[in-house]
Amino acid sequence: MKRDWLPLLLIPVLGLAALPLVGSAASWVTLTVAGLAMGLMIFIMASGLTLTFGLMDVLNFGHGAFIAVGAFVAASVMLALAPWMTADSLWLNLAAIGPAVLAAVVVSGLLGLAFERVLVRPVYGQHLKQILVTTGGLIVAEQLLKVIWGPEQITLSRPTALRGAFLLGDIAIEKYRVLAVVVGLVVFAGLALTLNRTRIGLLIRAGVENGEMVEALGYRIRRLFVGVFAVGSALAGLGGAMWGLYQETVTAAIGAQVAVLVFIVIIIGGLGSVGGCFIGALLVGLTANYIGFLAPKVALGSNILLMALILLWRPQGLYPVAKR
Amino acid sequence: MVKQALRAILSDDLPRSRWLAVVLVAILVGLAVAPFLFPGAKSLNVAAKICVFIVLAASFDLLLGYTGIVSFAHTMFFGIGAYGVAIALTRMGASWAAVAVGVVAGLAVAIVLAAVIGLFSLRVRTIFFAMITLAVASAFAILASQLSDLTGGEDGLNYRLPAELRAPFSFGDTLFGVRLNGRLLDYYLVYLASVVLVLALLRIVNSPFGSVLMAIRENPFRAEAIGYRTVVYRTIASCIAAAAAALAGVLLALWSSQTNPDTTLSFDIMVDILLMVVIGGMGTMYGAVLGAVLLVFAQNYLQDLLAIAHKALAGVPLLANFFHPDRWLLWLGVAFILCVYFFPSGIVGRLRNRR
Amino acid sequence: MTALLSLRGVETRIGRYHILHGVEFDVAEGGLTMLLGRNGAGKTTTLRTIMGLWRAAAGEIRFDGRDITKMETPDIARLGIAYVPESMAIFADLTVQENLVLAARAGPPDPKRLEWIFGRFEALKRFWTLPAGFLSGGQKQMLAVARAIVEPRRLLLIDEPTKGLAPAIIANMIDAFRELKDGESTLLVVEQNFAFARQLGDAVAVMDDGKVAHQGGMAAFAADSALQQHLLGMGMGEHQ
Structure with a gap:
């Protein structure tokens, strides 16, 4: 049985190539962990977008709205629970983060349902209008965030237990990044299991390939799509909450900013492919961190270069989804 | 005779609505006499901005309305034109030679970049192109603010315009109480250039080339089957649009004597252009004109209206925020979505249906 | 025998193109009906319209006495109709x-x-x-x-099952279809291969230019080479 492992190899290749350039092993480990953490956060935000695209050929340019909403909701809850955040107890810290993240996930999921109903559904199958309307949705959502939370950025600091770094010899690894990696891997594993081991997952994978045939087999794909859209929005909210805590500031523009990275990731991965999205996210995260260390001036442009290189190699992205 | 001349100037693409014609004439004349009718730095600034944005929006309409492709990189070309002139004037001093170098360099960079992006990504789908342009434009904006030696970074560039365009330059005394100085000359340079550029774009969309673009927009597969290389046509369209956007950027740089990322490259400007074209009316050229006027007005004056509402609602906690003067974009955003749903041909379409 | 599926005056438009101009025919319960016709006669569109993948602009489609014209594709499938598209999908x-x-x-x-x-x-x-x-x-x-027969279905809509198949596989296919039609299912099969169609079909409906031009028993149609020539533009068994 033939599986395409080549794209997966890119990650260790990139890592090893960076090692001699970075020079010190300690800095390399720190950068690698930072890159993985960033990549996994982007993966969490991007996974839903790539699935909804694959399933219904809908690309939501307003996806950033869910990211921003997640960040704001989580920030509000954490600020309300400030005493627990600053307490010197891991459990109290988690008792503040838990509800904050849960609220972010629920609110962005619900917003996703509304977004799908009001903005996406009327323009199924019309790409130009889809782009315009969902971009309009992003504009309005960004303004509404300012209406509700005010125009100023919100500053929040990480809870006591997640500040600082683990020290292993002369290697420093930020605690929060470890958490981000763990959460990202859990989300990836959860998605992979759902897609590969459940009937819903089977339906989604079949629907990504050929939605019409799934309908002809007697399944209501629209309902499936709404579900995936809501879950994707909720995951974007989760990613947004984590991103906000990572940056320690939250602004209404966060959604549009991160959405650019998200787009690059799903283009690299191959539109519609969750596995490709995972690899793409890690590549983007690692590249950003290595280049950020080696040549800070061009760090953010490096993603475009990465995208261009990958598209030169595989014009449809790493894992093109078999279509019709 | 007059009618024929008008047809020739407008490339046979008449407004086809009495009201639209009235509004367009009002804009044309209003902008022509603006320095005399509304003297003062702020209103002249608004008028010049309207001229620049009319060109920018019209060039975007060539892409969005006539070719059916969404590019989020249009401000990038606008910025390239502006920075071309700004950098040349900064480096070479305030001379017309510098302006010429800036214009040529800006145009060349814009066209080459548009061609590369187009050939790279226009063969795929609308959505793909939209995403790629978004990514490229954001990277470019970051690059521009990082290369501070060349671009002045976040602060941008402040430079001196050629002497003839500066306030001290005088070519007469006063006319109707307005001083005939370099600023006035500058304004009319911007104004006339804008008129010429809009007429040129009008000519392009009404040429055989423009018809092919619209055929591709309606049905790319059919156009390809008839024998038109859609990628080539779309790429040429995007190069023309990029060139026109760069020229709009040149005009901005020549007007404001400062160029920075916020006024040329930011995503906010991109959103503004999108709103202008869609609300004004996609695929009509005149819609871009109306949209630009409307939006620049809204930016400068809708805030005052909102301020009144905001004051009236001062007691109501959340509701008042909806009418905060800074939330004008919220209302235009809603109008934008409604336009896409219900009035795909925007204000111009409405006016034309009414006759 | 009663009609399991019946189409009356079905019109289908795809974009600007008017493909079906009032299709009418019945598929008897139990047995295999062949839907024949030249390329572009509207056979595939007819199957897709029955399945709800294209919407009928006018007319009525009844399955087992029930009007399914406006039903959604998944609901149509759940009534016990399976579909094998030409692209296989x-x-x-x-x-x-x-x-x-x-x-x-x-x-x-x-x-x-x-x-x-x-x-x-x-x-x-x-x-x-x-x-x-x-x-x-x-x-x-x-x-x-x-995939269409993994569970018992009452009606199978099959679009060109023999296209590009080796003769040995066609033989297996014939056996399978025969068992199905003698047992639990009714079949409506679009076919270009007349030799295959003749061997297997009980009834035949021939389409021409978006309408059904002839309907009747397969035996009679197979015997009438003038009619075949007229409707399919070929001699018996000549077309593969």
Whole structure:
């Protein structure tokens, strides 16, 4: 049985190539962990977008709205629970983060349902209008965030237990990044299991390939799509909450900013492919961190270069989804 | 005779609505006499901005309305034109030679970049192109603010315009109480250039080339089957649009004597252009004109209206925020979505249906 | 015999094109009806319209006495209609097994029934865990048909099952269809291969220019070479 492992190899290749350039092993480990953490956060935000695209050929340019909403909701809850955040107890810290993240996930999921109903559904199958309307949705959502939370950025600091770094010899690894990696891997594993081991997952994978045939087999794909859209929005909210805590500031523009990275990731991965999205996210995260260390001036442009290189190699992205 | 001349100037693409014609004439004349009718730095600034944005929006309409492709990189070309002139004037001093170098360099960079992006990504789908342009434009904006030696970074560039365009330059005394100085000359340079550029774009969309673009927009597969290389046509369209956007950027740089990322490259400007074209009316050229006027007005004056509402609602906690003067974009955003749903041909379409 | 499926005055438009101009025919319960016609006569569009994948702009489609004209595709499928499109539309990234598991709505596929399917289409058993994209064209066709019959369905709509198949596989296909029509299912099959159609069909409906130009028994149609010449533009068995 033939599986395409080549794209997966890119990650260790990139890592090893960076090692001699970075020079010190300690800095390399720190950068690698930072890159993985960033990549996994982007993966969490991007996974839903790539699935909804694959399933219904809908690309939501307003996806950033869910990211921003997640960040704001989580920030509000954490600020309300400030005493627990600053307490010197891991459990109290988690008792503040838990509800904050849960609220972010629920609110962005619900917003996703509304977004799908009001903005996406009327323009199924019309790409130009889809782009315009969902971009309009992003504009309005960004303004509404300012209406509700005010125009100023919100500053929040990480809870006591997640500040600082683990020290292993002369290697420093930020605690929060470890958490981000763990959460990202859990989300990836959860998605992979759902897609590969459940009937819903089977339906989604079949629907990504050929939605019409799934309908002809007697399944209501629209309902499936709404579900995936809501879950994707909720995951974007989760990613947004984590991103906000990572940056320690939250602004209404966060959604549009991160959405650019998200787009690059799903283009690299191959539109519609969750596995490709995972690899793409890690590549983007690692590249950003290595280049950020080696040549800070061009760090953010490096993603475009990465995208261009990958598209030169595989014009449809790493894992093109078999279509019709 | 007059009618024929008008047809020739407008490339046979008449407004086809009495009201639209009235509004367009009002804009044309209003902008022509603006320095005399509304003297003062702020209103002249608004008028010049309207001229620049009319060109920018019209060039975007060539892409969005006539070719059916969404590019989020249009401000990038606008910025390239502006920075071309700004950098040349900064480096070479305030001379017309510098302006010429800036214009040529800006145009060349814009066209080459548009061609590369187009050939790279226009063969795929609308959505793909939209995403790629978004990514490229954001990277470019970051690059521009990082290369501070060349671009002045976040602060941008402040430079001196050629002497003839500066306030001290005088070519007469006063006319109707307005001083005939370099600023006035500058304004009319911007104004006339804008008129010429809009007429040129009008000519392009009404040429055989423009018809092919619209055929591709309606049905790319059919156009390809008839024998038109859609990628080539779309790429040429995007190069023309990029060139026109760069020229709009040149005009901005020549007007404001400062160029920075916020006024040329930011995503906010991109959103503004999108709103202008869609609300004004996609695929009509005149819609871009109306949209630009409307939006620049809204930016400068809708805030005052909102301020009144905001004051009236001062007691109501959340509701008042909806009418905060800074939330004008919220209302235009809603109008934008409604336009896409219900009035795909925007204000111009409405006016034309009414006759 | 009563009509299981009947179409009356069905019109279908795709974009600007008017493809079906009042299609009328009946499919009797139990047995196999062949839908024949030249290229572009509207056969595939007819099947897609029955399945709800294109919307009928006018007319009525009844299945088992029930009006299904405006029903959604999944609901139509759930009445017991299975569809095998001309493109086969197998899920290439899914394994053969997953393709069949998905098609079995009621639960895991019945092992006895699977054995019967494997008996007809041996390759499916051999490549059970392979992604379906790796199958050959003929094997994909087998999988597409197997997917339609993995559970008992009352009506099978099959678009050109023999296209590009080797003769040995066609023989297996004929056996399978014969067992199905003698047993649980009614079949409506679009076919270009007249030799195949003649061997298997009980009834025939011939389309021409978006209408049904002839309907009747297969035996009578097979005997009338003038009518064949007129409607299909070919001599008996000449077309492959």
